[in-house]
Amino acid sequence: MKTAARLKTSSIDVQALLEQGMGPTLHWFPADVPLSRLAAVLAGMANTHGGTLLLGIAPRSAQILGLSHPHACLDQVFQAALLLDPPLVLPVPCLSPVTAVGSHPSQVLVVTVPAGLPNIYSLEGRYLGREGSQTNPLSARQLRHLLMERGVIQFESQAPPGATLDDLDPLKISAYLEALGLPGGDAPEVILLGRGCLQATASRPVAGDDRARPGLEIARSQLRPTYAALLLFGKQPQRWLPNAIILAARFSGRxxxxxxxxxxxxxxxxxxxxxAEAFIRDHLTREVQLVGLAHQETPLFPLEALRELLVNAVAHRDYNIQGDNIHIHMFADRIEIHSPGGLPGPMTLDNLLEARFSRNPVIMQSLADLGFVERLGYGLKRVVEAMLRGGLRKPRFEETAGVFCVTLQAAGESRSRPAYSSELKPYQDIDLNPRQEQALAFLLSRRRITSRDYQELCPDVHAETLRRDLVDLVERGLLIKVGDKRATYYILKR
Known part of the structure; x- marks a missing residue:
């Protein structure tokens, strides 16, 4: 016969959990809980955010009753897990030593339901979820959202009503097919269908193109572009998904x-x-150092890391969420990228650098085909590595209110502004872009600046952009333009 000593023990503070009260991720039962009730709570937690279940606690009073037969309770937990479809695979529960009613030592069984499970679990045909301390059936809308979140169905693979092949841009499709470089002469529709960008609604031959593969019996009139196709190749993507945009903002302070x-x-x-990458390049603060008579610039953050985060946000956001956009917030000391939708499928904050799961596999693969992704599934890991190589701290990953946010933090005050920051303090309350800050710093040390000087300060920026920067500084009364044409230079207005 098994003995309780063979079960692992846990150092979890049961009393502290009880003081929190029951909630979506915490529930408890006495040892004699009916199997069906136990299974229902397991299903509800598995379909929501996971949680902790305690056996050996009075349900209403939260008194610690303890367990007389720990192994019988363990068997009961596994039996309840097997009632679910598919069967719920749990970590082996642990025993936590407690002081029960009457001040005698006992134990409580601690059952952990992991967060981010890949499946959706039903009990006797019912799909359950947690709402507060209750376990309730999921509504049709909740179930549909969960199916998409867990990757059972993908929103990107659905075809919006009314969309046709005419809503796709042939030039964008041609560029994509050229990037694919596939051998053979398949029709574009055949290739897009195979790449998950089209949805077939009937079974008639593709007419008018003898290059179509034998056996593909689909009429063009019965092919519909999916949301993925419209986002990748559409003439007007925002007609179908108005919130599929990026809002980028640069703030002068913190x-x-x-x-x-x-x-x-x-x-x-x-x-x-x-x-988005161009916006970040134009407004990214750079550390400027004078080495002899030459200027050396270092971006505040590695461009490689920022590029990976942009691709990650665009490829993995939840496009089914219609009330929000991707947000890029650039501050003096950090950059935040907010993407609608929590972490998908089995991904959690604890495993996101190792887990491999995509909410939008068609979009992700297509972006990889176009050269935006080097190695599928390793983007965030490369971001961390790029930050560490640059002597910066690791990114901060957060998931709040259905939004995934990544924050890149500057190393410190010395890297949040150019090296001339002490001289630029009179301008700190003026909304200047990083290039204009560099121009003012140059003027403070050299007294005058020409267009050529400014171009050497910002070699990766188009000359017209730099011209507009200088015109803006003149219009705001910070600079005075002297001379004309090639003899033009600028000085500070004192």
């Missing part, structure tokens, strides 16, 4: 203020990525 530079980025996802 907090959200009413004065900022912003850009609303629209279009297909590849174009959004290019535009």
């Amino acid at each position: 907090t959200l203020t009413d004065h900022f530079i912003k850009r609303e980025i629209r279009g297909v996802l590849p174009d959004q990525l290019h535009q």
Whole structure:
């Protein structure tokens, strides 16, 4: 016969848990709980955010009753888990030493239901979830959301009503097919269907193209573009998903203020990525150092890390959420990227660097085909490695209110502004972009600046952008323009 000594013990503070009260992730029962009730709570937690279940506690008074037969309770837990469809595989429960009613030593069985499970669990045909301390049937809307969240069905693979092949841009499709470089002469529709970008609604031959593969019996009129196809190749992606945009903002200080530079980025996802990266490059603070007579610049954050985070946000956001956008917030000391939708499937904050799961596998693979992704599934790990190589702290990953947020933090005050920060203090309350800050710093040391000087300060920025920067400084009364044409230079207005 087994003995209780063979069960692992836990150092969990049962009394502290009881003081929290029951909630979505915490419940308890006495040892003689009916199997069906136990199974229902297990299913509810498994379909929500996981949780902890205690056996050996009075349900109403939260008094510690303890267990007379720990192994019988353990068997009961496993029997309840087997009642679910599919069967719920649990970590082996542990025993926690407690003082029961009457001040005699006893034990409580601690059952852990992991968060981020890959399946959806039913009990006797019912799909259950946790709401507060209750276990209730999921509504049709909740179940549909859970199916998408767990990857059982993907929103990206659905075809919006009314969308046709005419809503796709042939030039964008051609560029994608060229990037694929597939051998053979398959029709574009055949390739897109195989890549998960089209949905077939009938079974008739593809007419008018003898290049179509034998056996593919689908009429063009019965092919529908999916949300993924419209986001990747659509003529007007925001017609179908109005919130599939990126809102980028650059704040001059360290907090959200009413004065900022912003850009609303629209279009297909590849174009959004290019535009978002350009915005970050234009507004990313750079550390400027004088080495002899030359200027050396170092971006505040590795561009490689920022590029990976942009791709991650665009590829993994929940496009089924229609009330929010991707947000890029650039501050003097950090960058935050907010993506609608919590972590998908089995991914949690604890395993996100190792877990491999995509909410939008078609979009992710297509972006990889287009060269935006080097190795599928390793993006966040590369972000961490790039930050550490640059002598910066690890990114901060957060999941709050259905939004996944990544924060890149600067190393310290010395890297949050150019090396001339003490001289620039009179301008700290003026909303300047990083390039303009560099121009003012240059002027403070050299007294005058030409367009050529400014271009050497910012070699990766288009000349027209730099011209607009200088015009803006003149219009705001910070600079005076002297001379004309090639003889033009600028000085500070004292």
